Amino acid sequence: MDQLVEKFLSGDRRALARIISRVENQTPEGRAYVRDLFPHSGRAHTIGVTGGAGSGKSTLTGALAAEYRRRGHTVGIVAVDPSSPFTQGAILGDRIRMQDLTLDPGVYVRSMASRGALGGLAPSIDDVVSIMDAFGFDYVLIETVGAGQDEVEIAGTALTTILVNNPGTGDDIQAMKAGIIEIADILVVNKADHPGADVLVSQLQALLSLAPAGSRRPPILKTTAIRGEGIAELADAVAGHRAGLEHSGELEQQRAADARHQVLAIARAILLERIRRATPEEELDGLVRRVAARELDPHTAAEELAAAAGQ
């Protein structure tokens, strides 16, 4: 067995860091680590924490991690940042707040780029979560910056998804959250000491009441993460969500759905790579130029590419 894997399995955090770096870079070596360590994963409770910028979700993630530490559990945190160097300044604040947690040996924090806006969450994020899971953390918290696609994708990787809301962003919040509220297992109104928190709770309740009869209604919790208020209740709600899944037998179903999502995402990436290899760049350029000149429609061009990739 690889010495690094051996160290990893004995709980060496430097081995963890090194393996994650290789996995993140998606090298063949990184893949091999995923293959070898994946069988050790599946025990962690993975929790997605998502919501708009400024919702305080970094603070909430940190507070939740601290609560798990108080309860005697270990915690891995994957913080997914927009990949652009343009955005580094804006998110620095969040990172700093996490630094005191990183001094705790029962907590491991890893920041990751989201790798290209067009690709959604990179498959390697799933892999990094699996690696943290295999390392033996009881909880793996995945925090995504931003909204929309990322928030939806994270639901494919986390067992429990927490959607962080904020009072005071106006009455249009329903519309913004409507598309993503369906993926939330728990709704949090953070900054609950700000005016408008109760109004927001009512609005979210009203929004949930629009859901088709028989659909699951996620609980709504109020927190003031910066003072640690409501965090124990949130940890209880997370445990309750998992217990509910186990009780109803949905846990296995959800694990299967997550695995399916992950496998298909990787298969798609493999096929795209196959297209790129099967069609020389200048040939692709030629096809694309004909489409841009409206001589060829994009479906016919795509069929040519797909045919070449299949040979």
Next chain:
Amino acid sequence: MDQLVEKFLSGDRRALARIISRVENQTPEGRAYVRDLFPHSGRAHTIGVTGGAGSGKSTLTGALAAEYRRRGHTVGIVAVDPSSPFTQGAILGDRIRMQDLTLDPGVYVRSMASRGALGGLAPSIDDVVSIMDAFGFDYVLIETVGAGQDEVEIAGTALTTILVNNPGTGDDIQAMKAGIIEIADILVVNKADHPGADVLVSQLQALLSLAPAGSRRPPILKTTAIRGEGIAELADAVAGHRAGLEHSGELEQQRAADARHQVLAIARAILLERIRRATPEEELDGLVRRVAARELDPHTAAEELAAAAGQ
């Protein structure tokens, strides 16, 4: 020639509506219409209007369409809604505001579902835009609800992308917009009569100043769309953006990049469909179950699927 195509080319709006429905449903017949009509496209100026919920982008889209009408141009509007029936209530307001425009024969409005949150923008949205373009509209406005992936994807289909911002959403707005600001050709601060508009303009300027030297700096405009204020200036800025692209020779480059994006998206969809056909559902289920049980890692499973699809 198909009678429907003939009617379409003679400007029959009912033929337009019928063809769009078939294209939207992605039937082989719909594909054939895209193939036949695509050579007629390429003349419209396509404009993406994107921004958070509550930013007033529907109102802005309507006001911009009205401005183009005043200038003697025709306008097609594609409004992309989240697909979930859960969200229908929330977006109804936006639709209603558009109804007076739909009575104008020089304007055609079409609402589309975004077809599954996980797939991003469906390839058929590009096709519907091409069909509207081929019909002869001078401008095709594409309005996306929501944030994140959708806003990024639309940059792949529109010649000019307008990002609508709002004052009063707090100082965290920079972080939220940072990831998507790069795709914007024009930044709009809508609801400019609200307090904080000038502060937001300064914040956006500061954010843009962080961009690497030599990168394009999109203009920042203030509008109060609900009263039509700043809309003529916005139309001028859109024209200026196109003129700049033509002047610098970037127009052809951008058209080629859009075509490449579109062709690769369709090729990926074709290959994914091929995976689904090559691997019987029960076999896929078996693979997925083994991944969920951690007996098999997702990369190995994905490679099996991709191998089957290539045979």
